[in-house]
Every structure is written in structure tokens, then in C-alpha cells.
Amino acid sequence: MSRQNWTEVNGVKVNNEVLADLQAKDLVIVMGEDGYPWVANIRPLCPSCGLTHCGHPRAPLRWMWLHHFAWDFYATRGLRPMRKMGDVIHHQRGDKLDARIKRLGRGNPTSHARAHNSKARRYSPREHHDLGGLRYRPPQPARVINRPDLVGLPAPVATTPPRASTFRERVLRVEWKLAQRVEALWGEMKGLDSGEPIPRTTAKSKWRDSKTRKLGLKMPRYCCTEGEAAFVLLLIRHGFDLDRVAVDVGEPVELLAPFYQRPSVNVALQRWREHRRLPAFAPMTWQERKP
Incomplete structure (x- = not known):
């Protein structure tokens, strides 16, 4: 019987050889805002107090994507071709959390886009809507049975x-659960806020432009909800380790990972890294309060 040559770490599948190389180099796997797992290292010195051992949270420094690290690991050993400038490492099954070498492929941006659009281009619009020569037949009346x-x-x-809960409903339930803890978390961690002013980004008038309205674009929500703010505060407290956050919340990792896709969470994390500002939040509306 063959032994399994890969391990699942925080929902990410990676080969055992790559994981051993990461551990030997004191590197960790963190989840990025783009939904891809990253290879990062923890700062040896605390950026707040300059000590080696302290209780301050330390954000890991992201180095490179995990699938690029896995490809380069096997390329340096002659098992895969070397990655050149402009090459794209593609997840062949479309699973961003699967960084095993057998699920990775190398190509150029054109082949990468063709691979993602292959399902949409498989059939023409006429073939999509063609019923194969079948005509509409109205439903027949039910047969009467004498009993x-x-x-x-x-x-x-x-x-x-009973209807099973959808994935979106489960994520909203987790967000409502996080919202119950935002006041306590803010009271415990408000001393970490630097109070540094944040420079203004794009003005609101740009989003009211006629060309923007024609494209159907809407101004994103940059202010976190109570649940999103609690998620960002827990990430800061646990050193951006999503697995430890899941243990603290008592929910699986796959229900917390979608929060990384929200623009407000990405802005809050960026403001913490650049300005050491804790997230601002607004009370949840009655539509968001529905579990």
C-alpha cells in the first residue's frame, strides 16, 4: 500500500517534502487577501517594542505564493522545468488551496486564460440553447385510479x-457570532491603535462620474461591519493564524476564509500593516442581522 505523500495544513494541501523544507527554513503558511495561500516568516524582533519575546501580535511577512514555492522546490531538483519571467503557475483543478505538485502546471498568460475560460467556450450560444429538435409537450393529466x-x-x-442551511447562511451565522464579541475585543486591544491619520484615497465624486455609472460600478464599502471588525481583531491577536482564529471562534476554517474576499476586510488589514490602525466598524443593519 502506497503512503500518502501530502499533508493538509489549515485547509491547504501541500506535499510532505515542501512542508519539511518550509519547517526547516522557519517559514509558515498564511492565507492572503487574494484567497491564495502564501509563504511567510515571522519577524524575529517585535516591531512595537523591539524585543524577541513579548506578547504583542506580530504580522507575518509574506514572501511568495505557496504554489510558486512548491514549483521552485521541485524545479531546483530537476523534477520540473525552471520558472521563467512571465510564466504562470496554474492550479489545474481550479482549487487555490491545493498546492500539490501534481495539481500544478506551467504556462503563459494566454494558456492560463484559455484554461480558465475553457468551460465557457466549450459550447456556442446556439448549442447552449438547442433542445436537440425536441418540441414542447404540455404535461399530461394524471391517470384516475379507483380506490x-x-x-x-x-x-x-x-x-x-427541514431544509439544509446553505453555505452563505452558515457564513452569516458566523458573522453574527463574531459581532457579539466586537465590543469586548475592542476594549482589550484599543491600546494597540496608533492613532496615525490615514491619507484619503479615491474621492467619492469619482464614483458619481457618468462613465462609472455606465459601467455599473458602485463604490465599495470600506467600513467593516461588527462581525468583520471582530474577525480582523482576532487575526491581529493570533498573529494572522487562521487556524487559531477558528479554534477561538469555535467554527471551521472554511467558514472564516470567505471574509478574506471582502473589500472592507482587505482595507482594514492594509491599514493595520501600514498605519497600525484598528478597524472602524458600523452596527449591522437588520438585513445583515438575519442569521
């Missing part, structure tokens, strides 16, 4: 089975 033995008996009550 005198059922006369006088009560009709059975139709019972609807």
Missing part, C-alpha cells in the same frame, strides 16, 4: 423535510 378502500380515511398530511 374504494380509501374512501372515508383521512388524507395524509404532507410533511416538508
